[in-house]
Amino acid sequence: VDFNALFESLYPSVYRYVLRLTGDADVAEDVAQEAFVRLLRQTLPEDEVRPWLFTVATNLVRDGARKTERRVRLLAGAPPLVTRPMPADEQVEQKESVSAVRIVLDQLPERDRQLLLMREEGFKYEEIARVIGVAPASVGTLIARALRKFTALYEAKEVNR
């Protein structure tokens, strides 16, 4: 299988999954890259690549191995990265919205987050079951419960804003 084709079709998905799971862009880049580096050492049937990548990414996040050494503090005096200019009110609004979603996601149990985020990436129940380690027949029920939890928490958060 061509690496470039795999990378272009799967890297954004793995990155997005980890970013949503952790809320940390640095961790998302590290984990996604590490998963692909490990993939290059594997020989896998094409249809197993995607679940394999997500399993590795999930385990890397779970282990927290990447996070322990990560430094949040920016170099004192270093120039900040330039970001796309956005009107101040939009910035505030977006920041609050993202923060609310992040808080709610973090309130969910880890397994619920993984279930919902893998579903969001379009995984089949059988694949989700394999990555998360649950029975395939239970995935629908677990997702429904997780969605209800998320909705209740999110609505409560929105009312308080």
Added chain:
Amino acid sequence: MNHAGDGLLQAYIDGEVTGEAEAALVAHIGTCATCGQELDELRSAAEMFHGAMALMIGTPALEAARTGILRASRTHDTAIPSIAPKRGGIGRFAAGSLARAAALVLLVAGGAAAIIPGSPLRRWITQGIDRAGAALSSAPPEATPLPPVEPATVERELVPGAGMFIAPVNDQVRVFVYAAGGEGRLTVRLVDASMASVQTDSSARNVTFRRSAGRMDILNLGTSHAEIRLPRTLGAASVEVNGTPYLIKDGDQVRVTGPTVRRTSDEIVFRTGS
């Protein structure tokens, strides 16, 4: 049919129920207000979640990631043997011994020739000494033990491959070095290149690299020597060692704040130990 239940309804929403099972479920939902309401609730919950997730779409630096993955993979596969070459082996031992013996003979002969000014052998012997010296200096580290030198003058060979490139983001690069100590050295060099790069020497057996957008972390440098090459044209760059800023580049201006061993216009050698 009894009520469908959350799991089956969710599976239906997610396209996991097909064929006869789907037909039966659809027929049931059409006649069961409870299940119809459940289905609506689950659908709106799924839509709410999808909408919330749309707020959390990051933009990965694809090209930097692709380059990083391929280089990291190559580094894992090819650089480790050159970083930590196997010791021993009859062939290597014999080659090293012969080289040393040849050098000894030439040195002795050279000494003899040196006392005979104008000897026709002198030039040939001198060239032989130079060649032997060059061969020894390029031999593997274990075959050419370095003479004892003062720590402040230790310089180590940089091995190609034990390093990585960093693609600038917004014309900026940041490099963080961790666990550097002892009498380690860090060289920062301004180069004519579009990508920044980091390379470590042959003693850096435990060093690992981590990379994210416009950023490189060098972990476990220890007392090894690392060389950071920054594009001369880079808009901004910074180098931090063990939590201390060592260098900040802002356009053409380079501000050096770390302990230096020597400095030229294009190269700054820092001390990383205490």
